[in-house]
Structures are given as structure tokens and as C-alpha cells.
Amino acid sequence: MKALLFYCTLLCLLWGCGTRKSETNKPISATKAMKEIRVDEQQGMVDYREDLQKFIITYHQKETIDGQITCIPAQNEMIPRDLQKPGIRVVFSGLLTEDPTLPPPRMGGEQVLLLKELDSMHLYNKN
Amino acid sequence: MSEVAEKKSTKKLKKAEYVPQKSTDISELQKHLQLFGYFNPSDAAFGTGNNRPPQPEDAALESLKSSYVEPGTMDAATVEALKKYQEFHGLKITGKLDKETLEELDTRRCGMPDLGEFSTHGNKWSTMNLTYGFDNYTTDNGLTQAAIHEAIEQAFALWAAETPLSFRRVANSASADIRIKFVSGPHGDGSSFDGPGGVLAHAYYPPPNAGALAGDAHFDEAESWTINIPTGSGKVDLVTVAAHEFGHSLGLRHSSVNGSLMFPSYSGPMRYLHGDDVAGITTIYGGYSIESAPWIHGTSIQVEFPDRLEQITRAGFYTYLYGKPNTTNWFHFALPTPVIKDQKRLKIVCAILRFRTFSNKALVNHVHIYDGYTKIAAHNNLNLSGDNWFKKFGVADKPSVYWGLGISIGVSFGTGSLNERRMDFVAAGCDLIN
Numbered sequence: 001m002k003a004l005l006f007y008c009t010l011l012c013l014l015w016g017c018g019t020r021k022s023e024t025n026k027p028i029s030a031t032k033a034m035k036e037i038r039v040d041e042q043q044g045m046v047d048y049r050e051d052l053q054k055f056i057i058t059y060h061q062k063e064t065i066d067g068q069i070t071c072i073p074a075q076n077e078m079i080p081r082d083l084q085k086p087g088i089r090v091v092f093s094g095l096l097t098e099d100p101t102l103p104p105p106r107m108g109g110e111q112v113l114l115l116k117e118l119d120s121m122h123l124y125n126k127n
Numbered sequence: 128m129s130e131v132a133e134k135k136s137t138k139k140l141k142k143a144e145y146v147p148q149k150s151t152d153i154s155e156l157q158k159h160l161q162l163f164g165y166f167n168p169s170d171a172a173f174g175t176g177n178n179r180p181p182q183p184e185d186a187a188l189e190s191l192k193s194s195y196v197e198p199g200t201m202d203a204a205t206v207e208a209l210k211k212y213q214e215f216h217g218l219k220i221t222g223k224l225d226k227e228t229l230e231e232l233d234t235r236r237c238g239m240p241d242l243g244e245f246s247t248h249g250n251k252w253s254t255m256n257l258t259y260g261f262d263n264y265t266t267d268n269g270l271t272q273a274a275i276h277e278a279i280e281q282a283f284a285l286w287a288a289e290t291p292l293s294f295r296r297v298a299n300s301a302s303a304d305i306r307i308k309f310v311s312g313p314h315g316d317g318s319s320f321d322g323p324g325g326v327l328a329h330a331y332y333p334p335p336n337a338g339a340l341a342g343d344a345h346f347d348e349a350e351s352w353t354i355n356i357p358t359g360s361g362k363v364d365l366v367t368v369a370a371h372e373f374g375h376s377l378g379l380r381h382s383s384v385n386g387s388l389m390f391p392s393y394s395g396p397m398r399y400l401h402g403d404d405v406a407g408i409t410t411i412y413g414g415y416s417i418e419s420a421p422w423i424h425g426t427s428i429q430v431e432f433p434d435r436l437e438q439i440t441r442a443g444f445y446t447y448l449y450g451k452p453n454t455t456n457w458f459h460f461a462l463p464t465p466v467i468k469d470q471k472r473l474k475i476v477c478a479i480l481r482f483r484t485f486s487n488k489a490l491v492n493h494v495h496i497y498d499g500y501t502k503i504a505a506h507n508n509l510n511l512s513g514d515n516w517f518k519k520f521g522v523a524d525k526p527s528v529y530w531g532l533g534i535s536i537g538v539s540f541g542t543g544s545l546n547e548r549r550m551d552f553v554a555a556g557c558d559l560i561n
Contacts, residue, residue: 065393
């Protein structure tokens with residue numbers, strides 16, 4: 001009986017360890033690990049990053065001297081062709097996430113985020 | 128243990144609690160306290176209210192003592208800073224370099240000041256002698272090239288006064304470390320400006336970063352730039368924003384300390400560094416090693432227009448000056464300057480003034496620094512009032528000194544009671560390096 005109890009306990013411990021090990025091996029969801037920002041009808045500007053060979057969208061962090069969010073699209077084609085003009089003002093909605101593969105900020109006050117999803121984008125009326 | 132032996136043991140323990148204070152130990156302590164933000168590096172105060180009564184002489188003296196740090200000595204300023212450290216770390220607040228405090232100091236630190244909230248980018252310049260140049264200029268609000276040169280130099284001088292860095296203007300901006308330009312909208316760097324309001328300017332971190340753009344500072348031409356204070360509605364102070372941007376050019380990120388120059392928001396002119404800014408920049412580049420620090424007594428002050436003073440009194444180490452209502456004046460100090468030491472010509476880092484005013488009806492507006500008859504630095508439109516017991520005015524390019532230093536102080540007196548129009552000068556000095 002004692003031996004049975006011992007082996008049962010041992011099995012439980014091993015099973016528990018095994019379970020924990022498999023849990024730690026479970027891949028972490030990318031959206032849970034990274035910060036996400038959903039923007040809605042955000043005013044911004046399109047520009048062209050020569051170093052990335054990509055059109056990007058930037059927008060100003062209000063009430064700062066130089067705070068800027070630089071949104072790099074996951075795919076170049078996300079930005080409509082007729083809006084691919086440096087300096088053009090736009091309004092856009094979508095999902096931004098942190099991405100460690102993106103280049104680091106170049107300027108003081110800059111945050112660089114991935115434009116993971118672009119729900120809508122149109123010309124800002126007062127251009 | 129016998130009673131005698133026990134007493135001896137207790138006596139020995141009490142002696143061991145306090146470590147002998149060698150001057151080298153104290154100097155190391157002072158460096159540590161300075162690095163981690165426990166000293167008040169400057170005592171700027173803007174505005175003291177209309178009717179602040181004058182400080183009693185002994186309180187003023189104590190204030191003076193507490194703001195001056197004598198290297199290698201447990202002076203009042205060091206004791207106060209040590210007490211702050213002890214309080215922050217939950218130690219007994221003794222102001223003494225005791226065993227528990229030493230053990231805490233010996234604990235490995237991450238290098239981030241306890242009291243500072245600054246943030247560094249990680250990059251730093253590999254040279255201390257930086258150059259800057261202008262791709263172009265703005266003509267906003269009547270600004271001339273000469274005025275812009277002076278304003279930008281004033282901005283760089285703030286950082287020069289606290290570090291080994293020097294900043295020299297070059298004519299060919301293409302060869303400069305920091306290129307300055309006024310542009311609007313898209314301007315070729317992938318970060319367009321957005322018109323009036325919004326982003327005011329931006330600056331690139333030091334190399335290796337952003338290739339040829341590293342360190343460069345761009346100002347939005349769509350803003351209305353000015354060097355006048357008050358700026359007026361809708362206008363932006365060029366000196367303040369430039370000083371903020373140059374903080375980024377040197378490797379600082381934004382600070383969470385509201386009131387620091389590196390705080391993200393612009394809330395009007397701010398032509399000085401906060402303690403947090405100093406902690407941040409000295410974390411990256413360190414301080415400078417003083418070769419000579421000549422000072423002159425406040426009683427040596429020269430008044431350019433004595434007839435514009437209602438009263439002048441010299442007492443103790445003060446000169447008390449009472450300006451007539453609605454007047455301006457210039458006060459001058461001639462510093463006895465050792466131009467050569469150990470066969471090497473010395474260079475100027477900064478001038479330092481110790482003064483106070485009793486209301487914002489008595490203002491220090493300009494501080495100009497001369498070597499002989501050549502003006503080598505101009506700090507303009509300062510609007511300083513209140514207690515300024517250790518106010519530094521940097522010289523951006525840290526030139527060699529040839530003929531002896533002079534400090535000229537432009538002041539103004541408004542309307543108000545006699546005491547409101549009072550300004551006291553204690554001393555003037557400078558820091559010289561090799």
C-alpha cells in the first residue's frame with residue numbers, strides 16, 4: 001500500500017513537471033506579448049523612408065515638442081497608390097504594434113511601430 | 128565576558144561605526160552623490176511673489192553654504208545630499224559616512240540616478256569637440272543671422288557648462304557634426320513637418336544612427352520663431368526648443384520630470400537646465416575637471432549707470448542694489464583670471480554668478496561674458512529673479528582665455544516697493560579648464 005502510494009505520488013509529480021514543461025514550450029501569442037494600439041480616424045502624414053524603401057505614415061503626439069509615432073506598413077502595398085506622396089495629409093484607422101524587427105527610433109521623441117492592419121485611409125480634407 | 132571586556136568591546140564597536148573621512152573618500156562620495164542626482168546643481172528660482180520679505184542674513188548665509196560643494200570636504204552641501212541619499216535608501220539619516228551608508232554605497236548600482244527621471248538613447252559622440260553649421264536661416268519676427276547665431280550658441284552653452292563638450296560654429300555646414308536647418312513639410316528625411324503647431328522641431332540621436340543625419344536638428348519653418356521674451360501669442364522661443372533638440376542630438380531621450388528641459392512638452396521659454404537634465408547629460412559624458420576657479424567678491428561690482436540706482440549698499444559679502452522704477456542698467460565684474468597655468472593656456476567653461484532678487488520687479492535679463500574686449504558668450508532674455516546662488520552661464524566653444532574675463536549683467540527694475548526693486552550680488556566667478 002505504501003509502495004502504491006509512493007508510486008502514485010511519483011507519477012503525479014512527474015506528470016505535473018511534464019505538464020509545466022509542455023506549458024513553457026507553448027508559443028506565446030504575438031499579440032499578447034507586444035503592445036498594440038488601435039487608431040481610429042487618426043490624422044497623419046505620409047512620407048518616404050529612403051533607408052527602408054517604404055512609404056510610411058507619421059503622426060504627432062499632441063502637446064509635445066517633437067513626439068512622433070512612425071508607422072511602418074507591414075506591406076508596402078497597404079498604402080493606396082494615390083496616397084503615396086511625401087507630405088500628403090491623411091486620416092487613417094488601423095492597428096499598430098511593437099515589433100522588434102523594426103529599425104530603432106532615429107530622432108528624439110520618436111516611436112516606431114508596425115502598421116499591422118490598415119482598416120481605412122483617405123485624404124485629409126484640409127490639404 | 129567580563130564587564131570590563133564587554134565595555135571595551137562596546138566602545139570599539141562605536142568607533143567602528145564611523146569610517147574615517149579621508150578627503151579622497153569624500154571626493155568619491157561627492158562624485159557618487161552628484162551622479163545620482165542628490166546635489167542641487169543650480170539654484171535657479173523664477174519669480175518669488177510680489178512681496179517676499181528679505182531673508183535674514185544668517186538664513187541667506189546658510190543657503191549659500193548649502194549650495195556650494197568643496198571637493199574632499201564634508202561641507203554643508205555634501206552633508207545635505209548625503210542625508211537625502213540616506214532618506215531615500217531607508218537608512219538612518221545622520222549625514223555621516225557611517226558603516227551602513229558605506230555598505231549601501233558599495234552595493235552595485237545600475238547607473239541610473241535614484242532621483243532622476245531622464246532617459247538616455249545609448250549612443251554618444253566619440254569626440255567632445257563638436258561642430259555645428261547652418262544650412263539656412265529663418266527670418267521670422269525680424270530674426271537676423273547674427274541673432275540666430277547668438278541664440279543657438281546660447282542653447283549649446285547650456286550643455287557645455289555641465290560637460291566636457293564644446294560646440295564650435297563652422298561656415299560649411301556640410302562638414303559639421305550637427306547641421307541645423309529651418310524647413311517645412313517634407314524635407315527629404317522621411318519625417319515631414321506638419322505646419323503650424325504640431326511638431327515644432329526634431330533632432331537625430333548621435334552616431335551611429337540615421338547615417339549622415341546623426342545629430343542634425345531641423346526646425347519647422349511653419350512655426351513662428353522668436354528670441355524675445357515674452358514671446359507673444361503663437362510664437363515659439365528658439366533658444367528653448369533648440370536646447371531641447373540639442374539634448375536629443377547629444378543622446379538624451381525625453382524625461383518624465385515636469386520642469387526639465389527634456390520634458391516632452393513646450394510650456395514657454397526655459398533657458399536653463401534642470402537638475403534632471405544635468406544628471407542625464409553627465410551620465411553620458413561626465414563632468415569636467417576644473418583647473419582653476421577664480422572668484423571675485425560682490426563688493427567689486429561696477430555700475431554702468433549709478434544715477435539709475437535709488438540706493439547702493441555694501442555690507443558683509445553683499446552689494447545691495449536698489450534700482451529706480453522702470454530703469455535698466457548694466458553691472459560689471461572683472462575677474463582676476465589666470466590665463467596661463469603650468470605653461471598651458473586655460474580655457475573657459477562658464478561664468479558663475481551668485482545673486483538674488485526680491486521680486487520679479489528686479490530681473491537679470493542678460494549675462495555677457497568677455498575676454499578682454501571680445502564678447503565670447505551672450506545669454507539673453509533670461510528674466511531671472513529670486514534666489515540664484517550658483518547660476519552657471521556657459522561658453523559654448525570653450526575658447527582659450529587671453530586678456531582676462533569680464534561679466535556684464537543687464538538688469539531691469541519695474542515698478543514696486545523699494546524692496547521689490549532690490550538685487551543683491553554676492554560673488555562672480557568662472558570655471559577654467561586645461
